[in-house]
Amino acid sequence: MEFPENLLYTKEHEWLRHEDDHVVVGITDYAQDALGDIVFVELPEEGDSVVKDDAFGIIESIKAVSDIYAPISGHILEVNEALLDSPSKINEDPYHTGWMVKIKMENESELDDLLTMEEYEQFVNEERELGLDKEEEEEELDM
Amino acid sequence: MQARRMKTLNKLYQHTPCYSWHVKAGARMVEFAGYLMPVSYSSLIEEHLNVRANAGLFDVSHMGEIFVEGREAKEFLQSVLVSDVDKLFPGLAIYTLFCNERGGIIDDLIVYCLKEQKYLICSNAATTEKDFSWLVKQKSRFDVELRNKSVEYAQFALQGPRAEEIFRLIANPALCAIKRFHFASGEIDDIPVIVCRTGYTGEDGFEIFLPSSSARTLWEKILSAGAEAKLMPIGLGARDTLRLEQGYLLYGQDMDEETTPFEAGIGWTVSLHKEFIGKEALKRQKEEGLKRNRVGFVMEGNEIARHDYAIVSTERKPIGRVTSGTFSPSLKKGIGMGYVPANSVKIGDEISIAIRSGFAKGRIVKMPFVIGSSSRQA
Numbered sequence: 391m392e393f394p395e396n397l398l399y400t401k402e403h404e405w406l407r408h409e410d411d412h413v414v415v416g417i418t419d420y421a422q423d424a425l426g427d428i429v430f431v432e433l434p435e436e437g438d439s440v441v442k443d444d445a446f447g448i449i450e451s452i453k454a455v456s457d458i459y460a461p462i463s464g465h466i467l468e469v470n471e472a473l474l475d476s477p478s479k480i481n482e483d484p485y486h487t488g489w490m491v492k493i494k495m496e497n498e499s500e501l502d503d504l505l506t507m508e509e510y511e512q513f514v515n516e517e518r519e520l521g522l523d524k525e526e527e528e529e530e531l532d533m
Numbered sequence: 534m535q536a537r538r539m540k541t542l543n544k545l546y547q548h549t550p551c552y553s554w555h556v557k558a559g560a561r562m563v564e565f566a567g568y569l570m571p572v573s574y575s576s577l578i579e580e581h582l583n584v585r586a587n588a589g590l591f592d593v594s595h596m597g598e599i600f601v602e603g604r605e606a607k608e609f610l611q612s613v614l615v616s617d618v619d620k621l622f623p624g625l626a627i628y629t630l631f632c633n634e635r636g637g638i639i640d641d642l643i644v645y646c647l648k649e650q651k652y653l654i655c656s657n658a659a660t661t662e663k664d665f666s667w668l669v670k671q672k673s674r675f676d677v678e679l680r681n682k683s684v685e686y687a688q689f690a691l692q693g694p695r696a697e698e699i700f701r702l703i704a705n706p707a708l709c710a711i712k713r714f715h716f717a718s719g720e721i722d723d724i725p726v727i728v729c730r731t732g733y734t735g736e737d738g739f740e741i742f743l744p745s746s747s748a749r750t751l752w753e754k755i756l757s758a759g760a761e762a763k764l765m766p767i768g769l770g771a772r773d774t775l776r777l778e779q780g781y782l783l784y785g786q787d788m789d790e791e792t793t794p795f796e797a798g799i800g801w802t803v804s805l806h807k808e809f810i811g812k813e814a815l816k817r818q819k820e821e822g823l824k825r826n827r828v829g830f831v832m833e834g835n836e837i838a839r840h841d842y843a844i845v846s847t848e849r850k851p852i853g854r855v856t857s858g859t860f861s862p863s864l865k866k867g868i869g870m871g872y873v874p875a876n877s878v879k880i881g882d883e884i885s886i887a888i889r890s891g892f893a894k895g896r897i898v899k900m901p902f903v904i905g906s907s908s909r910q911a
Binding site for chain 1 (some may be wrong): 577770774836839859860862
């Protein structure tokens with residue numbers, strides 16, 4: 391499982407790439423693997439305001455529906471429209487063609503709350519040890 | 534899957550005899566009907582499409598096996614099953630139901646006539662205990678013995694257009710030659726098996742009962758024999774999408790004790806020319822007409838309808854609920870089924886599904902959604 395070093399991460403399993411005044415956001419390799427085949431995404435529109443920790447999109451695998459949370463406050467600069475027709479890009483290449491949105495930051499200091507690669511890797515290992523995460527609980531109800 | 538998590542789960546749930554094989558193969562394990570079962574080994578979509586194009590092997594050892602034996606076995610089954618057991622003979626199986634006095638479905642089953650006075654009932658994993666206690670309650674006036682042998686028996690399903698080609702590599706010609714809904718007893722490498730030409734995928738294929746103690750050996754043997762024909766192990770995730778593409782019902786989700794066979798669209802299993810539990814209620818319903826019935830729909834856009842979402846009319850009036858909905862890997866679209874008031878929609882009609890804060894368009898279609906090799910063959 392790959393977690394690039396130059397990215398920042400959240401406990402909701404999103405990654406951020408800091409580029410000047412904005413960030414590029416997607417979900418991590420761990421998240422796409424846990425979800426399985428992704429078959430639907432709903433993303434905000436260009437210009438929408440987003441608030442840190444609020445849900446701003448939906449991601450669906452065959453078995454589960456999950457919210458996507460804004461990792462940072464600001465407004466949407468650009469949306470990866472290609473995902474709407476081929477959401478499987480997120481499975482195939484979560485850090486490049488699978489990016490979801492670009493957010494223009496309101497407050498760059500929010501970046502300080504994010505996890506480094508080492509911190510995220512440790513978090514993932516702990517979560518795997520402890521087991522049943524949200525997606526799996528949903529799955530059990532669904533089947 | 535990490536050690537500590539598995540330790541916790543292992544205490545709570547049962548295992549099939551191939552459990553450790555699944556874990557070793559890297560399957561994602563989930564709880565289903567009290568068992569820890571593989572939900573997928575690689576990609577659910579890839580597994581699904583491989584069953585449609587080649588073949589897949591499913592461990593369905595969680596399913597129940599109840600044996601009914603005795604002088605009045607046939608009379609007893611005649612009284613508890615909705616179907617006419619007179620049509621059965623040794624070597625033939627039927628898809629049938631238990632109903633309660635109200636005509637509500639207690640379970641859906643496959644019943645195998647092993648010999649004149651001996652039958653095997655294959656029941657759903659989650660309902661086997663319930664079925665067994667219900668049968669015990671009904672049997673008082675019959676000279677018959679009931680045995681729940683679910684733990685002693687494992688069951689595999691080998692499904693797909695290449696299933697017979699693969700099965701020929703390990704089983705004798707007599708076992709491979711059986712026709713749809715027929716079955717035969719025999720041996721594969723000294724392992725006693727009951728092989729039936731049935732399945733839950735719409736594809737041609739076999740369901741194989743065998744002793745749990747030999748399950749792991751046969752599982753590995755079938756997989757390696759089928760490797761060249763692209764056989765893959767398939768998890769419960771694809772089992773669900775495959776059955777849904779066929780419009781097959783899942784007990785507890787698409788039907789329950791408040792649903793009658795006529796409402797569920799499986800009224801063809803019911804024989805009103807004989808006496809059985811639930812007959813009066815079903816006869817009455819047939820005379821009075823249905824209040825609701827099950828329909829299938831395909832989504833127009835790329836949204837996915839899911840269990841319990843509302844089905845609404847074009848005027849945005851709620852008319853029913855989705856019982857099963859998923860993304861169809863074959864059609865690359867959302868499909869689903871649910872119940873609506875009788876005669877409220879017909880094939881081709883537009884409906885909407887309430888998804889989160891909006892509505893997504895769908896269209897009522899005839900089921901099955903996808904034609905599998907089993908009907909092409911028949």
